Amino acid sequence: MVYPVxxxxxxxxxxxxxxxxxxxxxxxxxxxxxxxxxxLFSMYIDLADDSTSSLNISExxxxxxxxxxxxxxxxxxxxNMIGQDDQKLxxxxxDPEYLKKNFIPGRTSSFDCLxxxxxxxxxxxxxxFSRAQTTNEDDYRFVFMVQNIHEDSVKLFDELKKYxxxxxxxxxxxxxxxxxxxxxxxxxxxxxxxxxxxxxxxxLDIDHFKNVNDTFGHSVGDNILKHFxxxxxxYVKDDGAVVGRWGGEEFVVVYYDLDxxxxxxxxxxxxxxxxxxxxxxxxxxxxxxxLTEMTKADSVESAFExxxxxxxxxxxxxxxxxxxx
Numbered sequence: 001m002v003y004p005v006x007x008x009x010x011x012x013x014x015x016x017x018x019x020x021x022x023x024x025x026x027x028x029x030x031x032x033x034x035x036x037x038x039x040l041f042s043m044y045i046d047l048a049d050d051s052t053s054s055l056n057i058s059e060x061x062x063x064x065x066x067x068x069x070x071x072x073x074x075x076x077x078x079x080n081m082i083g084q085d086d087q088k089l090x091x092x093x094x095d096p097e098y099l100k101k102n103f104i105p106g107r108t109s110s111f112d113c114l115x116x117x118x119x120x121x122x123x124x125x126x127x128x129f130s131r132a133q134t135t136n137e138d139d140y141r142f143v144f145m146v147q148n149i150h151e152d153s154v155k156l157f158d159e160l161k162k163y164x165x166x167x168x169x170x171x172x173x174x175x176x177x178x179x180x181x182x183x184x185x186x187x188x189x190x191x192x193x194x195x196x197x198x199x200x201x202x203x204l205d206i207d208h209f210k211n212v213n214d215t216f217g218h219s220v221g222d223n224i225l226k227h228f229x230x231x232x233x234x235y236v237k238d239d240g241a242v243v244g245r246w247g248g249e250e251f252v253v254v255y256y257d258l259d260x261x262x263x264x265x266x267x268x269x270x271x272x273x274x275x276x277x278x279x280x281x282x283x284x285x286x287x288x289x290x291l292t293e294m295t296k297a298d299s300v301e302s303a304f305e306x307x308x309x310x311x312x313x314x315x316x317x318x319x320x321x322x323x324x325x
Contacts, residue, residue, distance in 0.1 A: 040146045045071050047140035083122055091171030096112060099129065100140055106133040112149065124153035170245040172222060173229035181244025181252050185300055190253050192294045199256055200263040202291040203311045204232065206249040207319040212282060220281045225249065227279055235270050260293040267291050269320045275320060288314035291324035312316045
């Protein structure tokens with residue numbers, strides 16, 4: 001800018017925006033723009049007269065939609081766009097009496113749910129209610145907004161799934177850990193009692209595993225455990241069976257929907273497959289298998305005790321065999 005000061009004299013002033021301020025300003029503008037672009041729907045609600053106004057559907061237009069619809073009518077119409085599992089929660093949280101009771105002036109609250117967009121696809125959204133800041137306690141005016149959080153939610157669920165799998169997986173062998181396979185046994189017993197579902201469990205114990213560690217070292221022993229677990233997992237996967245490491249060199253398998261005679265054949269085939277596999281650094285490895293079928297009268301403890309005793313019998317009778325009780 002140039003300012004005349006008289007006698008053909010001028011003051012030249014130049015304003016320069018600090019680079020760091022420029023970066024912060026651009027970042028702020030980008031965040032605001034991003035947030036605004038994620039809002040799919042907004043409107044103004046007056047619970048006192050059961051009305052709505054200033055509807056804005058950003059998927060269609062940035063302009064407000066002028067429509068006459070009561071809040072109660074809108075609520076019962078929109079519930080059909082909410083995912084079935086979330087409809088009960090939606091009706092509870094959008095109920096006028098709930099809003100009046102739980103929102104003081106200025107309070108904002110939200111919850112996440114699945115909602116159908118204009119393309120007919122269900123996406124994750126955040127439903128936001130904010131009560132207008134007024135001094136009148138009987139003034140029940142709200143702003144309602146729907147924010148698209150689908151992309152971030154999917155990423156979050158993927159991350160949570162990864163951590164869940166880590167929490168339930170044995171770090172060495174990458175099959176289920178003790179806690180997870182014990183839960184599987186309990187759930188299997190519930191299925192047996194409630195739905196009369198056939199369930200059989202077996203426990204495998206690697207024969208003379210201590211000698212492997214003492215002779216070849218624990219590093220080789222760990223490799224044997226990993227190779228053994230992988231072999232068992234591959235063998236039972238087509239039957240939908242669940243595999244877990246019980247501890248040390250013991251592994252548990254839970255079979256569903258198979259006759260006990262068939263499970264016995266499966267167990268014998270698994271034992272034979274292990275016996276005929278060359279394990280890196282060691283050669284031949286065998287295992288002893290104990291097998292039992294769950295009954296409706298079983299508890300987790302009684303079923304496991306029977307399975308464990310069957311495995312002990314296999315050990316006592318020469319190892320590298322299958323026994324059942």
